[in-house]
Structures are given as C-alpha cells and as structure tokens.
Amino acid sequence: MTATDTYLHPLPPEARALTPPPRFTFPFYYRPHPLAVAAARDLQRELQEPRSWSYGFGLDEGSTGEKGKMFGVLVVRTGDGELGYLAAYSGKLADSNHLPGFVPPVYDLLDESGFYRRGEQEVDAVTQQIEALETADDYRTAREDLERTIRETDEALRTERAAVKQAKADRKRKREEAAKTLDAQQFAQLDTELSAESIRRSYGLKDLTRALRHRVTLAEERLRTFTDRIEQLRELRRNMSNDLQQRIFREYTFLNAEGGERGLGSIFSDTVMGVPPAGAGECAAPKLLQFAYANGLHPVALAEFWWGQAPASEIRQHGHYYPACRGKCEPILGHMLEGLAVDPNPLLVNPARGKRLDIVYEDHDLLVVDKPHEFLSVPGKHIEDSVWLRIRQRYPEASGPLIVHRLDMSTSGLLLVAKRQEIHKKLQRQFFRRTVEKRYVALVDGVIDTERGTIDLPLRGDLVDRPRQIVCPDHGKVARTHWAVRRRNGTTTVVDLWPLTGRTHQLRVHCAHPAGLGASIVGDDLYGRPGDRLYLQADWIAFVHPTTKERMEFNSALPFLTEVSGAD
Structure with a gap:
C-alpha cells in the first residue's frame, strides 16, 4: 500500500458525474466547486461517525470550553486520470499531527526523532538549569542578604541625616541665644567650635555613607556570581532558540506545481513582516497541496x-466555507500555486463597471449620493473606479478630499460628499463630534426574538487574516451599536442599526457574533454565507448643513427593502 492509498479518498457517488473545473480554485475568494462541496460533505459525514480519536468540537448541547477546527478538502486527479480527494485539518487535532485519513503536516514538529524535538529538549535542559539556579538556597540567601543590607543602609543613613539636621538646628539656636548674652570674643570662640562640629558631622556622614555603600557593594557582588551565570544561560537559551527557529525556516520547505521548492523563511522574507508568523504552514491548504505535489497528484479544486x-x-x-487566511497562507500559497492554472482573482475585477452613481441631493457646497453595493467609496489598491473618482471626473473644479465618510465596498446607501475643502472640514467636525445621525437596514440570517437592544463588542483587525475583524476585550477599540427589529420574514429578520462608533466591519461583526445578534447579514462573504449581495444599506442620514445651519435628512432611494422582501 502506498502513501497515496492511505490518504486518497474516493469521491461520493453523487460527485462522479460532475465535470471538473477548467482551473484550480483561487483560495482567497471563492465559492467552492460542486466537486469540492461533495468531498467536504463526505468528510463531514465521517466527522459525525464514531472515531478512533477523541476531540470536543463543542457541538453537543451545553458543551463549554470547546471549539471547532478548520478542515480542508482537495480534489485531485491521479496519474491514471481518476478523481479523489485528500483531507486535512489546520494545526493539531486531538493533540496529534497524524490522524487516520488526514494528510500529514508539511513538517512534523512533534516528531520525537526530528531535529526540532531534539533542539527543544536541549533548550528545555538550559531552562531547567536556570530554574535550578533561581530556586537554589544560596541564590535566595544572597538575594535576601542584599535586600536586607539595602534596607539597613537606608535606615542608618536616614537616621544619621536626621541627626545631622537636628544638630544643625541646635547650632543655629545656640548662635541665636549666644548673640544675646555673649560679647564679641566669646561669640567668636563659640562660633568656631560650632563650625568645627558641623565639619565633623559632615565628614562623619560621608564616612558612614562610604562604609554602608561598601557593604551593599559586597552583597551585590555575592549576588552577581549567581545572576551573571543566570544571564549567561538565558543568553545561551535565546541563541539556541533562534538557531532552532532559523533551521525550521530553512528546512520547512514547500513545493509548487513546477517542482520548485522554497523554505518558510525565504517565502516570508519578501513580506512586510519579514519572518513567518506563528503557525505558518500548518493550515489545511498548504498541507493538502504539499502532499499532492509530493505524490504526483494534480490539484483540481479546494474547499x-x-x-x-x-x-x-x-x-x-x-459548516460554512472560508477562504485561506491572508497573513499566514497568502505568501505560502503564492509560491505553491506557481505553475498551476488558477481562477483569476475576482478582487482585481472592477465591481462598479456598468453601475450608476445616483445623486440624491446637490447644492453649491455638497452632495448626497446613493452608492450601489460592490462599489468602492475611494480608490483601492488595485481598482481606481470609486465614488471619489466618479465625483472628481464629474466636478473637476471641486477641491479637497471630497469624501466625508466611507461605506464598505459591499454596503450600499447614502454617502456625503463635500465640494470644497472648507465644507469638508465642517462636515467632518460633525462626524468627530458624533452629531451626524445614521441608520442602516440589514437582512440577517435568522429570527431575532427580542425587539431592540445595544451591542457593545470591542473590535480590532485580525493580524493574520485581514480585512477580517475580531472581538478583543483587551486590545479592541470601543464599538457600540443600537438595533431594533423592523420585521420578521420566516427564517430572516430585517433590523435597523444605529452605529454609535465607526469601526471597520462593525455592523457585520455585531450582527454575526454570538454575543451580538448571533445572526450574520445575508450575503456576508466574510462573516456569514456568500450571496448575490451583502444585504446592508445605509438608508438614512441626518446632519446640519455647514452653510445654512439647516438640519437636513435623507432617505435612500435604492430598492433595498424591495430586495429584502423578495430575498427570503
């Protein structure tokens, strides 16, 4: 039996009549091909069957402290032209890198005979030496002796300085009294004696200070015999850990479709980070492609x-499908997909092509426009077509940044545009002071039982999977949203949303997160399920006109609610 026989699964019967795609899946933005869906469902059926290994996915009612896992399937073609699929999981599962039916890791860091485990044991041995020194009685005694000596020195000097200060006050008092009762000659003699006493006191304090500080120095030197050795061992441990990491970066190598091979460190040397993040190379997609290339299997589709x-x-x-993560996987897969015919990146296609930008209101100072969904507010990294560009082309005489606030590309609705720099500043000041009122309407996937509420979930960017946002109580920025149910449609709910802060993807995360509404917005390809569009629209805005000081309100003219009515 070959390695391929051990890991290659037959496609389920319902998939055998399906036509393979002409190109491989673009892994960072895709809808899984029916072949990949069939393979994923087959694996999901196996995950629900009794297993030889145990892991709590948190699916049982009332389970706590458990969490799920990302799995991947890769449909492949053998040298004989037969189709099958490989399966993998990200990271470890059930504390193992090797479970029946799942491809092995690209490099097994848990292999007891491998250099990593040996190196880890050597680093651990140094750590044990450090811990032994830090817990030794002699080290503790030397540390306590130094602390006691410092306390005694401080107390002795504090007492002596107080005595010197009191003696100075006494001398002053004696001089003042003597000036009233003694003649000049007697006063001069007393003053000489008091001055001599002052000098003796001053030198005495200096001598005491030197003696006490010498005691401290001796105690420090005794302690330093331990701390120097501890620091030497720590430096040795740092160097050993760094050498071990660099060896991983060199020997942790990845193949591509052309047969090329590149190390982890080399792959990430060209990125902004410069070094691989933790867990790089341990996701499902790199594992699957590596096994396929190493065993002569041709990748067909991924999910x-x-x-x-x-x-x-x-x-x-x-059960939802997700793209490969950007931070850890994009550099690796960029190398691994070289030589493979891959679907074009849909994010490079201008989504605004053929779409019209309607103007709801216009005067000498500003515009209110109705932005369609899948339409950039400002130019992106690869696509320039945007509200900003359309306005700049239509009003070449306009000055300033134009766009007062932004909407996500996938969000439709009302957007405020300033024609002049000074108007832009005045409108932005209203946003900074949070006097501009905005309401969004969304169709969410699920029935919301309560009528209204407030969501407080602090947000920050996912450092290894941008542009996704995550909830982070420790480092996230305050994000607050009021919400109210507008109507319920069987399995979906229309909700009004009032964002009190303006964090990236705030409404999308607040709707989808279990601690928020617990119901993702329909069509949300980041936090829910992809659809024909993201059903989120900025449908009402109110602000004070910067010139006339008149309060102005506008409603969206786009047929979002009509789409909602027919979306269920």
Whole structure:
C-alpha cells in the first residue's frame, strides 16, 4: 500500500458525474466547486461517525470550553486520470499531527526523532538549569542578604541625616541665644567650635555613607556570581532558540506545481513582516497541496470549512466555507500555486463597471449620493473606479478630499460628499463630534426574538487574516451599536442599526457574533454565507448643513427593502 492509498479518498457517488473545473480554485475568494462541496460533505459525514480519536468540537448541547477546527478538502486527479480527494485539518487535532485519513503536516514538529524535538529538549535542559539556579538556597540567601543590607543602609543613613539636621538646628539656636548674652570674643570662640562640629558631622556622614555603600557593594557582588551565570544561560537559551527557529525556516520547505521548492523563511522574507508568523504552514491548504505535489497528484479544486463551535473572538459558522487566511497562507500559497492554472482573482475585477452613481441631493457646497453595493467609496489598491473618482471626473473644479465618510465596498446607501475643502472640514467636525445621525437596514440570517437592544463588542483587525475583524476585550477599540427589529420574514429578520462608533466591519461583526445578534447579514462573504449581495444599506442620514445651519435628512432611494422582501 502506498502513501497515496492511505490518504486518497474516493469521491461520493453523487460527485462522479460532475465535470471538473477548467482551473484550480483561487483560495482567497471563492465559492467552492460542486466537486469540492461533495468531498467536504463526505468528510463531514465521517466527522459525525464514531472515531478512533477523541476531540470536543463543542457541538453537543451545553458543551463549554470547546471549539471547532478548520478542515480542508482537495480534489485531485491521479496519474491514471481518476478523481479523489485528500483531507486535512489546520494545526493539531486531538493533540496529534497524524490522524487516520488526514494528510500529514508539511513538517512534523512533534516528531520525537526530528531535529526540532531534539533542539527543544536541549533548550528545555538550559531552562531547567536556570530554574535550578533561581530556586537554589544560596541564590535566595544572597538575594535576601542584599535586600536586607539595602534596607539597613537606608535606615542608618536616614537616621544619621536626621541627626545631622537636628544638630544643625541646635547650632543655629545656640548662635541665636549666644548673640544675646555673649560679647564679641566669646561669640567668636563659640562660633568656631560650632563650625568645627558641623565639619565633623559632615565628614562623619560621608564616612558612614562610604562604609554602608561598601557593604551593599559586597552583597551585590555575592549576588552577581549567581545572576551573571543566570544571564549567561538565558543568553545561551535565546541563541539556541533562534538557531532552532532559523533551521525550521530553512528546512520547512514547500513545493509548487513546477517542482520548485522554497523554505518558510525565504517565502516570508519578501513580506512586510519579514519572518513567518506563528503557525505558518500548518493550515489545511498548504498541507493538502504539499502532499499532492509530493505524490504526483494534480490539484483540481479546494474547499475549507469550519466544523464546530467558534472561538470567543472570531466569527466562524459551523459548516460554512472560508477562504485561506491572508497573513499566514497568502505568501505560502503564492509560491505553491506557481505553475498551476488558477481562477483569476475576482478582487482585481472592477465591481462598479456598468453601475450608476445616483445623486440624491446637490447644492453649491455638497452632495448626497446613493452608492450601489460592490462599489468602492475611494480608490483601492488595485481598482481606481470609486465614488471619489466618479465625483472628481464629474466636478473637476471641486477641491479637497471630497469624501466625508466611507461605506464598505459591499454596503450600499447614502454617502456625503463635500465640494470644497472648507465644507469638508465642517462636515467632518460633525462626524468627530458624533452629531451626524445614521441608520442602516440589514437582512440577517435568522429570527431575532427580542425587539431592540445595544451591542457593545470591542473590535480590532485580525493580524493574520485581514480585512477580517475580531472581538478583543483587551486590545479592541470601543464599538457600540443600537438595533431594533423592523420585521420578521420566516427564517430572516430585517433590523435597523444605529452605529454609535465607526469601526471597520462593525455592523457585520455585531450582527454575526454570538454575543451580538448571533445572526450574520445575508450575503456576508466574510462573516456569514456568500450571496448575490451583502444585504446592508445605509438608508438614512441626518446632519446640519455647514452653510445654512439647516438640519437636513435623507432617505435612500435604492430598492433595498424591495430586495429584502423578495430575498427570503
């Protein structure tokens, strides 16, 4: 039996009549091909069967402290032209890198005979030496002796300085009294004696200070015999850990479709980070492609899905498909997909092509426009077409940044545009002071039982998977949203949303997160399920006109509610 026989799964019967795609899946933005969906469902059925290994996915009612796992399937073609699929999981599962039916890791850091485990044991041995020194009786005695000597020195000097100060006050008092009763000669003699006493006191304090500080120095030297050795061992441990990490970066190598091979360190040397983040190379997609290339299998289609309970900070829906992460996987897969015909990146296609930008209101100072969904507010990294560009082309005489605030590309609705720099500043001041009122309407996937509420979930960017946002109580920025149910449509709910802060993806995360509404917005390809569009619209805005001082209100003219009515 070959390695391929051990890990290659047959496609389920319902998939055998499906036509393979002409190109491989673009892993960072995709809808899984039917072949990959069939393979994923087959794996999901296996995950629900009795297993030889145990892991709590948090799917049982009342389970706590458990979380799910990202799985991946790769449909492949053998040298004989037969189709099958490989399966993998990200990271470890059930404390193992090797479970029946799942491809092995690219490099097994848990292999007891490998250099990493040996190196880790050597580093641990140095750590044990450090801990032995830090807990030794002699070290503790030397540290306590130094602390006691410092306390005694401080107390002795404090007492002596107080005595010197009191003696000075006494001498002053004696001089004042003597000036009233003694003649000049007697006073001069007393003054000489008092001055001599002052000098003796001063030198005495200096001598005492030197003696006491010498005691401290001796105690420090005794302690330093231990601390110097501890620091030497710590430096040795740092160097050993760094050498071990650099060896991982060199020997942790990845293949591509052309047969090329590149190390982890080399791959990430060209990135902004410069070094691989923790866990790089351990996701499902690199594991699957590496095994396929190493065993002469041709990749056909890929899909990754989440199975189980979501982590507290991230939004992961059980059974939903997800793209490969950007921070850890994009550099690696960029190399691994070289030589493979891959679907074009849909994010490079201008989504605004053929779409019209309607103007709801216009005067000499400003515009209110109705932005369609999948339409950039400002130029992006690869696509320039945007509200900003359209306005700049239509009003070439306009000055300043134009766009007063932004909407996500996928969000439709009302957007405020200033024609002049000074108007832009005045409108932005209203946003900074939070006097501009905005309301959004969303269709969410699920029935919301309560009528209204407020969501407080602090947000920050996912450092390894931008542009996704995560809930982070420790480092996230305050994000607050009021909400109210507008109507319920069987399995969906229309909700009004009033964001009190303006964090990236705030409404999308607040709707999808279990501690928020617990119902993702329909069509949300980041936090829910992809659809024909993101059903989120900025449908009302109110502000004070910067010139006339008149309060102005506008409603969206786009047929969002009509779409909502027919979306269920």
